[in-house]
Amino acid sequence: MAANHVIEHPTSTGLDNRKMAMWAFLASDCMFFGSLITVYLVSHGRAMVGPFPQEIFDIPFTSVSAFVLLMSSLSMVLALGGIQRGNVQRFRIWIATTAVLGCVFLGGQIYEFTEFHHAGLTLESSIFGSAFYVLTGFHGTHVFIGVIWLLSLLLASFKPGLVIREKSLNVEMAGLYWHFVDIVWIVIFTVVYLVEA
Amino acid sequence: MAAEHHVEEHHPGWQEYVRIGVILAVITAIEVAIVYVEALESVLLPLLLTLSVGKFVLVVMYFMHLKFDHKFFTWLFLSGLLLAVGVVLALMAMFGLMT
Amino acid sequence: MATQVRYVEDSTRIQEPEAGPSGLWSWLTTVDHKRIGVLYLVTALTFFAIGGIEALLLRVQLSQPNNAFVSAATYNQLFTMHGTTMIFLAVMPLSGAFFNLLTPLMIGARDVAFPRLNAFSYWVLLFGAILINFGWIYGGAPDAGWFAYANLTSPAYSPGMGVDYWVLGIQVLGISSVAASFNFFTTIVNMRAPGMSMMRLPVFIWMTLITQILIFMAFPALTVGATLLMFDRWFDTNFFIVEAGGMPLLWQHLFWVFGHPEVYILILPAMGIVSEVLQTFSRKPLFGYTAIVFAGIGIAVLGFSVWVHHMFTTGLGPVPNSIFAISTMLIALPTGVKIFNWIGTMWGGALWLSTAMLFSIGFVAMFIIGGLSGVMHASPPVDSQHQDTYFVVAHFHYVLFGGSIMGLFSGVYYWWPKFTGKLLHEGLGKVHFWLMLIGFNVTFFPMHWLGAIGMPRRIYSYGDGLNWEFWNMVTTMGSFIIGISFIFFIANVFITLVLGDRAPDDPWDAPTLEWATTSPPALHNFDTIPVVKSRMPLWTDKYPEVYGHESEPGEHGDPDLPDIQTDEVHDEIHLPNPSYWPLVLAIGIVMLFAGFIFTFVMSFIGLALMFISIWGWALEPAFGEADHA
Numbered sequence: 001m002a003a004n005h006v007i008e009h010p011t012s013t014g015l016d017n018r019k020m021a022m023w024a025f026l027a028s029d030c031m032f033f034g035s036l037i038t039v040y041l042v043s044h045g046r047a048m049v050g051p052f053p054q055e056i057f058d059i060p061f062t063s064v065s066a067f068v069l070l071m072s073s074l075s076m077v078l079a080l081g082g083i084q085r086g087n088v089q090r091f092r093i094w095i096a097t098t099a100v101l102g103c104v105f106l107g108g109q110i111y112e113f114t115e116f117h118h119a120g121l122t123l124e125s126s127i128f129g130s131a132f133y134v135l136t137g138f139h140g141t142h143v144f145i146g147v148i149w150l151l152s153l154l155l156a157s158f159k160p161g162l163v164i165r166e167k168s169l170n171v172e173m174a175g176l177y178w179h180f181v182d183i184v185w186i187v188i189f190t191v192v193y194l195v196e197a
Numbered sequence: 198m199a200a201e202h203h204v205e206e207h208h209p210g211w212q213e214y215v216r217i218g219v220i221l222a223v224i225t226a227i228e229v230a231i232v233y234v235e236a237l238e239s240v241l242l243p244l245l246l247t248l249s250v251g252k253f254v255l256v257v258m259y260f261m262h263l264k265f266d267h268k269f270f271t272w273l274f275l276s277g278l279l280l281a282v283g284v285v286l287a288l289m290a291m292f293g294l295m296t
Numbered sequence: 297m298a299t300q301v302r303y304v305e306d307s308t309r310i311q312e313p314e315a316g317p318s319g320l321w322s323w324l325t326t327v328d329h330k331r332i333g334v335l336y337l338v339t340a341l342t343f344f345a346i347g348g349i350e351a352l353l354l355r356v357q358l359s360q361p362n363n364a365f366v367s368a369a370t371y372n373q374l375f376t377m378h379g380t381t382m383i384f385l386a387v388m389p390l391s392g393a394f395f396n397l398l399t400p401l402m403i404g405a406r407d408v409a410f411p412r413l414n415a416f417s418y419w420v421l422l423f424g425a426i427l428i429n430f431g432w433i434y435g436g437a438p439d440a441g442w443f444a445y446a447n448l449t450s451p452a453y454s455p456g457m458g459v460d461y462w463v464l465g466i467q468v469l470g471i472s473s474v475a476a477s478f479n480f481f482t483t484i485v486n487m488r489a490p491g492m493s494m495m496r497l498p499v500f501i502w503m504t505l506i507t508q509i510l511i512f513m514a515f516p517a518l519t520v521g522a523t524l525l526m527f528d529r530w531f532d533t534n535f536f537i538v539e540a541g542g543m544p545l546l547w548q549h550l551f552w553v554f555g556h557p558e559v560y561i562l563i564l565p566a567m568g569i570v571s572e573v574l575q576t577f578s579r580k581p582l583f584g585y586t587a588i589v590f591a592g593i594g595i596a597v598l599g600f601s602v603w604v605h606h607m608f609t610t611g612l613g614p615v616p617n618s619i620f621a622i623s624t625m626l627i628a629l630p631t632g633v634k635i636f637n638w639i640g641t642m643w644g645g646a647l648w649l650s651t652a653m654l655f656s657i658g659f660v661a662m663f664i665i666g667g668l669s670g671v672m673h674a675s676p677p678v679d680s681q682h683q684d685t686y687f688v689v690a691h692f693h694y695v696l697f698g699g700s701i702m703g704l705f706s707g708v709y710y711w712w713p714k715f716t717g718k719l720l721h722e723g724l725g726k727v728h729f730w731l732m733l734i735g736f737n738v739t740f741f742p743m744h745w746l747g748a749i750g751m752p753r754r755i756y757s758y759g760d761g762l763n764w765e766f767w768n769m770v771t772t773m774g775s776f777i778i779g780i781s782f783i784f785f786i787a788n789v790f791i792t793l794v795l796g797d798r799a800p801d802d803p804w805d806a807p808t809l810e811w812a813t814t815s816p817p818a819l820h821n822f823d824t825i826p827v828v829k830s831r832m833p834l835w836t837d838k839y840p841e842v843y844g845h846e847s848e849p850g851e852h853g854d855p856d857l858p859d860i861q862t863d864e865v866h867d868e869i870h871l872p873n874p875s876y877w878p879l880v881l882a883i884g885i886v887m888l889f890a891g892f893i894f895t896f897v898m899s900f901i902g903l904a905l906m907f908i909s910i911w912g913w914a915l916e917p918a919f920g921e922a923d924h925a
Contacts, residue, residue: 063225
């Protein structure tokens, strides 16, 4: 992940290596979630036993979750703005906010999964259950990894010289990942939840 | 080479970020609201997709800085994105979900 | 601007490179792209031998009707692991060896963009290879084909552990390939020497770049498919379970969305190698450089729109079949462009028929045959006749063996002196080539006929009187000729490493940058980073009267010469520090996956190791103090 020495290797394009690799990763991850979303879209309607999507989706609740994740993207850019201006205090406040919002989202997902489980929807119960849990579960795993990344940055900011203005790229990388996880949820929220309602 | 560095340096201020954040929140509210409006049922799908695409684009352009960054990143991301969309649409068509 | 640098005054010059650190620990912690390349090479050749032995066992079993040399169950394991091994553990890592060895040298860089990530990719590959083969000694090897079609792989039909190893191993190997692909993609885009504009990149580097994009775009579909299969097997999900509404056909789609680009992942690097070799040994510039580059891009783009041609007989209907038939036939265009350009390169050239050159010519000839039979089954009605017969086996061996393997061996002979400092013996090399070419055709050409008269693939035995006996026996004999040819190669390697002639820096009088440095190259590759002024930097310098005009600024649109003083910028050499974290992280990841088979405790330990090693990785300094060259 992060190289700590600030050695500026001049690159052919003038663009940073890590950022280049990160965007390639995100392009690749588009294919990952694209495939998973396809699996959900072509499979979920073939469930033979309930509960069916319309019966259990709780749109108001999920909307709040989606809103929380969107706002975490906002706090993420504010954290990045903080470190880019050399304001570590502001960085810490916003990165912590982002991590907390991420945790709230994850909590919401755990609550949702538990509710659905009580309603009889499990990984094994139907093809809808399988596709739903695997798609949203993988997204949740991405969020979880993101939260760990954010907390690591927060922790690292208390060690001198690790999270500083000159190394704001370390934060930017986490930000790109975090926003990507957010836009994936924008898609999932629409094609999985809203369209079904 | 080094001359291109300045492209990365431009970042919108926090006011702009907050403004985008508010717009995103409003779009989400609209999305949820129109789901409950019976009159819109026939156009609901395209409407929802359009609104989501709007949110998607705003986050990518402003929060992920693609609007201010080097065009190469945009092309790189777009190629993955379009490929994924193409595969999704082709498979949906072949599994009979488009008719 | 820097003054004219003559890289190689004399192509027989021999410089003694400085010796690097030695010992086992230095190899375990190495982040040097050349050493990692050697590790890839040794691993790939080892698995090439293993996959070859598996093939020979298959051929012994099929040499005569009603043979009982191996059981049906063993046969299934052998053909599954032959395909899996050759694709994921032989051809891809062999290409990977060349990516590693050559990319930084050819673009004039000191290393790849992420040296530690590079080491990580190798260790994950090695452990993934061991994991996927572990079934041979514990629990049974995978036996559902390299394509692992659902629902053959569901718990009901594959209750053993074989498919477990496959589905976990394939995900681990995917991590290795994708991690490496981000690395080489970034390296090629970002680490080029001054003046090395995109349209001056050697064709091998272009094909490498395209291959990396294919890898990171195509592998996610396989990862998703394998994940679903994993969930079906361990957590009772229903993705491919028909009774619960699951769709086995979905597996085929996901697999081939990956699988067809994978075909180009296997062939494009070989095409790049052949382009370099033909240019050097025809003693003239590659004919139609731009066309070859854009043909490669065209193949990559089209490669994502043809996957259904593997599924013409699954009943998708006339519309999908027609669309995918047309896009498949379109691929013949860029491929044909390349073939004509290779022939155009040789045309009128002063051909030097070295072993490397022979393998490249063999590649072009064999690939044409495989390409033509490929166009045949682009047509759905024809394909319906070929599907699941030996005709298809003949086709893909002509492109994968006659194509990829020939091309890769060409590269081995061409670049061997650069990285070992020893010349391979040309006489032994030519015996290797001719035996392999003859053995290959004796093995695979009769398969066209066997397929045409109806012999199906993946059968472990066949009855008397079907008229298949003769050609099966011929095929088996051919396969042993291939086996013998490989022994000549191995002998050549060991004999010349001990007794061989010392290789000069530039034994082939070649045009590309890697020949400007010592054989083997010093740890830091170049004392001063070269400034590139043409597509064939060494030829432009060695033969200014012939190729001097190539370096006219602006000739290729973007001269891209930087306004930096080379000696000022490259005065300091920062070499990446050795690190053991890539190894630890790779162990963690493999434990995470292997735990699914053995015990989940192992998975949790793996996760913990991953967490620790990522922290260790992030906190250690990546680059050492500056060395003054």
